[in-house]
Amino acid sequence: MLKKNLIVAASALALFGGVATPAFAAKKTTISSVKTKYTDKTKSLTLTGKAKGAKTVKISYNGKAVKKAVVSKKGTFKANVKFTGYKNFTLLGQNSKGKTITKAYKLTSDKYATSAPTAVKVDHEKDKGITYTVNTVKGATLNFYYGGKLVKTAKTTKAKKVQVGTGSAYQTTVTFTEKELTGKKGNFEVTAKTKDKKTSQKAKFAITEAGQSESINY
Numbered sequence: 001m002l003k004k005n006l007i008v009a010a011s012a013l014a015l016f017g018g019v020a021t022p023a024f025a026a027k028k029t030t031i032s033s034v035k036t037k038y039t040d041k042t043k044s045l046t047l048t049g050k051a052k053g054a055k056t057v058k059i060s061y062n063g064k065a066v067k068k069a070v071v072s073k074k075g076t077f078k079a080n081v082k083f084t085g086y087k088n089f090t091l092l093g094q095n096s097k098g099k100t101i102t103k104a105y106k107l108t109s110d111k112y113a114t115s116a117p118t119a120v121k122v123d124h125e126k127d128k129g130i131t132y133t134v135n136t137v138k139g140a141t142l143n144f145y146y147g148g149k150l151v152k153t154a155k156t157t158k159a160k161k162v163q164v165g166t167g168s169a170y171q172t173t174v175t176f177t178e179k180e181l182t183g184k185k186g187n188f189e190v191t192a193k194t195k196d197k198k199t200s201q202k203a204k205f206a207i208t209e210a211g212q213s214e215s216i217n218y
Contacts, residue, residue, distance in 0.1 A: 028053075029051070029052065029053030029054055029093055029101050029102050030051075030052075030093070030102055030103065031049060031050070031051045031054075031057065031091050031092075031093050031102050031103075031105040032049065032050045032051075033048075033049050033050045034047065034048070034049035034091065034105060034107065035047075035048050035049065036107070036111060036112040036196075036197075037196045038112055038113070038196060038197050038198040040198075040199075042082065043082055043083070043084070044080050044081060044082040044083070045080070045081050045083065045089075045112055045198075046078070046079070046080050047059065047069070047077075047078070047079045047080075047081065047089075047091075047107075048076070048077070048078045049076070049077060049091070050075050050076055050077075051071045051075060051076075051077055051091075051093040051102065052071075052075035053075070053093070053101065054071050054093030054094055054095065054101060054102060055070070055071055055094060055095055055096045056068050056069060056070055056071060056077075056093075056094045056098075057069045057071060057077045057079070057091055057092065057093055057094070058091070058092045058094055058100070059079055059081060059089060059090075059091055060089065060090045060091075060092075061081065061083050061087060061088075061089050061090075062085070062087035062088065063090075066081055066083070067079045067080075067081050071093075086109040086113055086198075086201055087109070088106055088107060088108050088109070089106070089107035089112075090104050090105070090106055090107070091104070091105040091106075091107065092104055092105070109198075112197060112198055113197055113198035113199070113200060113201075114137060114140060114191075114192045114193055114194045114197045114198065114199060114200040115136070115137050115192065115200060116191070116192060116200040116201050116202070116203045117134050117135065117136040117140070117142055117190055117191070117192045117200065117203050118134065118135045118136075118169075118203065119132050119133065119134055119190075119203070119205045119206075120133050120134070120135055120171075120215060121133040121213075121214070121215050122205070122206060122208050122212075122213070122214060122215075123213045124208045124209065124210050124211065124212050124213070125210070125211075126210040126211050127178060127210075128177075128178070129175055129176050129177040129178050129180065129181060130175065130176045130181060130207065130208065131173055131174070131175045132173065132174045132175075132205055133171065133172075133173050134171065134172055134173070134174060134190075135162070135164060135169035135170070135171050136156055136159065136169065136170055136171075136172065136192050137169070137170060137192065137194055138156075138159070138161075138170045138194075139156065139157075139194050139195065140156050140159075140170070140192040140193060140194050141153060141154070141155055141156070141192070141193045141194075142154040142155075142156065142172075142174060142190060142191070142192055143190065143191045143192075143193065143199075144174070144188045144189075144190050144205075145188065145189040145190070145191075145202075146184055146188055146189070151180070151188070152174070152176065152180070154172070154174045156170060156172045158172065159171055159172040160172075178210075181207065184207055185207055186206075186207055187204040187205060187206055187207060188204070188205045188207060189202040189203070189204060189205075190202065190203050190204075190205050191203070
């Protein structure tokens, strides 16, 4: 009987090319469902996500390790990281010995920071001022700076959704009167801010001469 079983097993092994196949494949350990929340007051980012099968998650910013988060029994993790700039974060799941067991999860600035606004058109009518047509993201607050000082804040609650290439944006207009433009030349520096995201990097909006109308894109 034993001899018969050995013959059957050998035949089965030969049938599959001499390689014994396990009854089931091991589950892959991956990092997923990553969410972010930026806090302006502390200039820090809260990261949450799943890393089932891992014991810890190593978090690096711009190539430098900044935090190690413990993975719960449910396979979730949470970490708070203080940082400056708009570089990439990299997350790696590790086992109890500190060995990396997942592929790198890259978190780019567009995931945790507001996208910079774009001026698609500027109209400077003599005696009326400049009107900027701006593409931004839904719910953004636009802040205009000149010489490092905040000179105007614009809400975009009435912005209209428009098609931009294969994607979309929310378009609004912002006007500066001639009085507001007195003594100003060159550019405004403009940022956008949305809830739970870091303020965008600065974009430059040209202060054109009266009578000029042009499309611009920074």
